[in-house]
Amino acid sequence: MSDPTATLPRILVVEDEPLIVRSLNEVLKTRYRLQLAVSGEEALATAISSTPDLILLDIGLPDQDGYEVCRKLQGNSATRDIPVIFLTSRHENSEILRGFEVGGKDYVLKDASVMVLMARIDTHLLIYRQQTALVAALEQNRMQNEKMSSLGQLAAGVAHEINSPLGYISSNLQVMAEYFAKIVRFDQIRQLSGAGELSPEARELIATSRESLEIEHIMADGVNLVNESLQGVVTTTKIVQELKHFARMDRLEQEPVALTSCLESALTIGHNELKYVATIRTEYESRQEVLCHPGQLSQVFLNLLVNAGQAIAGPKMGEIVLRSWHDDVCVYASVSDTGAGMSEEIRGRIFDPFYTTKEVGKGTGLGLSISSDIITKHHGKIVVESVVGVGTTFTVKLPRVKERP
Ligand SMILES: Nc1ncnc2c1ncn2[C@@H]1O[C@H](COP(=O)(O)OP(=O)(O)OP(=O)(O)O)[C@@H](O)[C@H]1O
Ligand SMILES: [Mg+2]
Structure with a gap:
């Protein structure tokens, strides 16, 4: 069976006083999934390994004070963004301000009501969620932008590189079509001149047609056109292959x-x-x-x-x-x-x-x-x-x- 608390926000409670731990556990466990740490070292290790959604941090811990723990959390990229709420019995403004200076997001007095504590927790959980979503959206946007700009660049470059061989292949084919029509015409003239021994008039007609239809030129140039067009096909094939290279991006x-x-x-x-x-x-x-x-x-x-x-x-x-x-x-x-x-x-x-x-x-x-x-x-x-x-x-x-x- 699936755990019904699996979707609840995860809160790390850092507190060494068993009585307070017990009462916090009682009031918070219905709305949050709780983890407990009783020292600064344990708090840091748990925060890094399980990255909770929020940390409730006592100031007077046995091994180091909560300010120090908060500073260390701020210095670690895995825990830097997790909101920290100080849980304190100290009322002095200087103490409260110090908590903000080391990166705490808020403070709650230990004698405050449960409702106040929960309201503060929920506010910071909401801000944290929105902030995380915003960062993810910005990153997505950044990648999208980059993709679009490099795709645009690629598309323009490739379009041009493919366009010029396609341009001369196409004009070569048009010229070849004209050449072909002339060869067909010349062949008709030859057929009409009859088979076997040709009359002097027929020979004359074939010679002038050969000249006017530029058959010699067609014979020489046709080969060039075909070779040049084949070269164009090789060039475009190479570009398409290189594009495939880019397409393997993902x-x-x-x-x-x-x-x-x-x-x-x-x-x-x-x-x-x-x-x-x-x-x-x-x-x-x-x-x-x-x-x-x-x-x-x-x-x-x-x-x-x-x-x-x-x-x-x-x-x-x-x-x-x-x-x-x-x-x-x-x-x-x-x-x-x-x-x-x-x-x-x-x-x-x-x-x-x-x-x-x-x-x-x-x-x-x-x-x-x-x-x-x-x-x-x-x-x-x-x-x-x-x-x-x-x-x-x-x-x-x-x-x-x-x-x-
Ligand atoms: N070869 C270079 N010679 C001189 N300045 C360069 C050179 N390469 C990069 N730069 C400098 O580095 C800056 C950043 O380059 P980058 O490629 O990250 O962005 P961009 O070229 O400005 O924009 P785009 O996102 O379109 O690439 C450039 O604006 C330019 O000032
Ligand atoms: Mg650039």
């Missing part, structure tokens, strides 16, 4: 993939944005594999490439260099640009979410923050070197497949 399982191939797929997708601002050079010295979500790493490199292009944007073409190399333990990939560079102050903030120096509408300030999250989740590091007016290099370092524990 797969749960990591897989061993050469880091360089993530660079390459980012370059295929980002090429359209970059080709007007920079020449691109690749110096791949390593094909070592890393255990990864290849789509996510490709997205990191796409962010770095787009940033590099935007840092260059100016009247003069710049240069972007992609490198890869490895040592015994790690594989490295870097993106260098000859763009504007950044000051030390900017450099210190670029990985913060929503930090951007770009005009409204151009940058969301999420590219590097998301990239750094992705690299951290892959047990790697991303570092930057930059000189104002000279350029910037971002280097991504990831453990080699065989080195992973």
